Amino acid sequence: MRYFLAIFAMVVVAVVAVLGFRGTHFRKPPLYIIPDMEFQPKLRPQTANSFFSNGRSSQLPVPGSIARSTTLQSIHGPVLAFENVPVNTGLISGTTNYVEHNQLRVTAELLKRGQQRFNISCAPCHGALADGNGITRKIGAMAVVANLHDKRIVEMTDGELFFIVTHGRNLMGAYGPTVAVPDRWAIIAYLRALQLARLGVEEDLPEPMRATLAQ
Numbered sequence: 001m002r003y004f005l006a007i008f009a010m011v012v013v014a015v016v017a018v019l020g021f022r023g024t025h026f027r028k029p030p031l032y033i034i035p036d037m038e039f040q041p042k043l044r045p046q047t048a049n050s051f052f053s054n055g056r057s058s059q060l061p062v063p064g065s066i067a068r069s070t071t072l073q074s075i076h077g078p079v080l081a082f083e084n085v086p087v088n089t090g091l092i093s094g095t096t097n098y099v100e101h102n103q104l105r106v107t108a109e110l111l112k113r114g115q116q117r118f119n120i121s122c123a124p125c126h127g128a129l130a131d132g133n134g135i136t137r138k139i140g141a142m143a144v145v146a147n148l149h150d151k152r153i154v155e156m157t158d159g160e161l162f163f164i165v166t167h168g169r170n171l172m173g174a175y176g177p178t179v180a181v182p183d184r185w186a187i188i189a190y191l192r193a194l195q196l197a198r199l200g201v202e203e204d205l206p207e208p209m210r211a212t213l214a215q
């Protein structure tokens with residue numbers, strides 16, 4: 001019993017010593033028996049630092065950075081990159097149906113951008129004419145590349161093409177991670193121009209130009 005009382009008193013003292021002062025403020029720095037991750041070699045924001053040539057710990061965004069709040073001008077008005085809207089998904093909002101038409105205003109500038117991007121991102125496989133005769137076909141790296149002039153593909157909505165480019169389909173990989181949203185729509189606008197160049201009929205031309213065609 002004597003031992004029990006002595007041990008009990010010691011335990012009470014130990015528990016109060018360890019837990020009793022939790023949350024109390026001290027002037028002296030604490031003892032770090034197990035420092036966990038209290039000390040980390042990191043740069044504090046907005047302090048001086050000699051690592052960078054401009055002597056600051058906080059660096060400016062790299063040129064070309066896109067702010068999260070940057071809007072894209074779609075045909076339905078400005079949208080943000082993370083919004084669940086047709087220009088970002090190719091789908092009619094709240095459904096799994098594809099939108100019919102290009103979600104950016106198709107201008108000569110957009111087509112020019114589309115031509116450049118198509119020749120970089122798609123032509124290696126689908127060919128500069130989109131007929132499936134790209135360099136990967138010639139060197140035998142890829143046996144079946146879709147001919148984008150197939151009736152089935154010509155009849156697809158712009159939204160479906162956007163969805164295919166974004167997520168890939170069958171053997172084709174996804175280009176969403178590497179081709180930005182406005183560039184994907186630009187590519188689709190240019191692809192439509194390529195298809196029209198092959199399938200267009202005289203009636204597609206404005207009246208004054210038809211006369212020159214006949215000559």
Ligand code: HEC
Pocket residue numbers: 118121122123124125126136142144145146148153161164165169170171172173175179187191
């Ligand atoms: C690495 C080669 C490669 C590149 C680059 C590539 N594609 Fe494809 N694409 C394919 C192959 C292969 C298929 C056929 C997929 C299948 O049916 O298995 C295909 C199919 C397609 C289809 C038809 C899908 C269907 O439903 O049959 C479309 C549309 C398409 N590609 C558009 C594009 C566009 C636009 C780009 C440029 C952003 C592009 N592709 C870049 C290889 C490529």
